[in-house]
Amino acid sequence: MAAMQQKLRTSLAATLSDTGLLRSDGLINGKWVKAASGKLFPVNDPGTDTKVASVSAFGEADAKLAVSAAEQSFDAWRSKTMQERGRLLSRWSELIGENSSDLATIMCLESGKPKAESKGEVNYAMSFINMYAGMQTNGMVLPQQTDSHLLMVTKEPVGVCALLTPWNFPAAMFTRKAAPALMAGCTIVLKPAEDTPLTALALAWLWERAGGPKGVVNVVPTPRELVQEVGNVLTTDEAVRKISFTGSTAVGKHLLKQAAGTVKKTSMELGGNAPFVVFDDANLELAVNGAMTAKFRFGGQVCIAPNRFLVQEGIYEAFVAKMAEQIRALRVGDGLDSRTNMGPLINLAARDKVAGLVKDAIDKGADVVCGGQLEQHEMGNNFFAPTLLGGCTLDMRISHEEIFGPVVAVMKFKDVDEALTISNSSRSGLAGYVYTQDYSRGMRFAGKLEVGMVGMNESSISSCVVPFGGVKESGMGREGSVMGMDEFMEVKSICLGGI
Secondary structure, three states, rough: HHHHHHHHHHOOHHOOOOOOHOOOOEEEOEEEEEEOOOOOOEEEEEEEEEEEEEEEEEHHHHHHHHHHHHHHHHHHOOOHHHHHHHHHHHHHHHHHHHHHHHHHHHHHHHHHOOOHHHHHHEEEEEHHHHHHHOOOOOOOEEOOOOOOEEEEEEEEEOOOOEEEEEOOOOOOOHHHHHHHHHHHHHHHEEEEEOOOHHHHHHHHHHHHHHHOOOOEEEEOOHHHHHHHHHHHHHHHHOOOEEEEEEEOHHHHHHHHHHHHHHHEEEEEEEOOOOOEOOOOOOHHHHHHHHHHHHHHHHHHOOOEEEEEEEEHHHHHHHHHHHHHHHHHOEEOOOOOOOOOOOOOOOHHHHHHHHHHHHHHHHHOOOOEEEEEEEEOOOOOOOOOOOOOEOOOHHHHHHHHOOOOOOOEEEEOOOHHHHHHHHHHHOOOOOOEEOOOOHHHHHHHHHHHOOOOEEEEEOOOOOOOOOEEOOEOOOOOEEEHHHHHHOOOOEEEEEEEEEO
């Protein structure tokens, strides 16, 4: 098995049914072009930390060309009817579905996400395109103020949009941003995360095959050392009227400062620190299964993954024991192996961050129930053992910093007030979870949680129809649902007189 998986890694293109999906250049104005500098950057497999592809390293000059192409194509694209745009998006989704296995393989090898999860993400990505392809925008006719006036409100595309997507959901975050933007009549410049550009480039190639007009979708793959100069172009160029970013709170704050100079419309989906609250009366099996799903999806590298597990005293011991049993059963390994439950972390920096948080917690008195150390894996060094820490306290870094890794940090609470105080003590407010069989208490608790999304007795809280986003330092704006398209539109009032 190991030899077969290594063969897949050493010749990625040969494993794909359609080798055209593996792109090495960026897309500008309908042409696949190399970086002006001629430079390339490596894309590594997190499992082995070896190179699986090389991609053109776009910089400032390339970003400016992409913005110009999007600007030039805007008028023609916005003039198309929504039915025309919708048919094109539907064809794009069809092609994604036809190539879902290849896309999942590419995603698995550049992100470390197990292939089964990668296939699920491809379907998730398609759901946004399918929903927005059939969506229409509606204006309003307002009550007139005088007999000779007619008041109307219309919605118009904001213009050129810069979309900055993360590495943990390289397909879904592309389509969750691009589909509503395109249906609204906007043109886009997409900068994928430097760790996972291959999935985005493959999706862009399928957009072209679907008949996408030149310049409507542009993709600028960028290595870490050039991110700042490309970001400067996207946040300061006057032609760009909208920034949509998913990533860390620190980077989001920086982008907001840069975008303020030209007062751009912005959407920010930033970091989380989700509480997972389990009351004494909770269904234990439901709570544990929900915790496992929410925490260990992509090894905890998910912004809505639970960070702080608050468990009431009466159920604490049973919850910890049941969680430990399931965590020990997780199979860590190669994402291409169908038996694998969890792959590597994205890179060494991510692994070291998780290790540092765990060490700090242990040094301050946390109990290591299972895991707690680097995973010594034959594949590579980016693995961290699924971990359960008991007896966590608020003086530990792990109680306040986003973990983004496979660590369950559990602390006890006495009553509702204490659980709510701890839950709301974070500067982040993306998601929260509450498990109780007292629905009255659960709904009151959910209403007081300072987050943008709540799962009550449910951990799968995201879908294309749900407005996704947070409060406080977790960002602004919403993605998905009808609200997601409004983020890419401007409202205009028209007063007709003399009628």
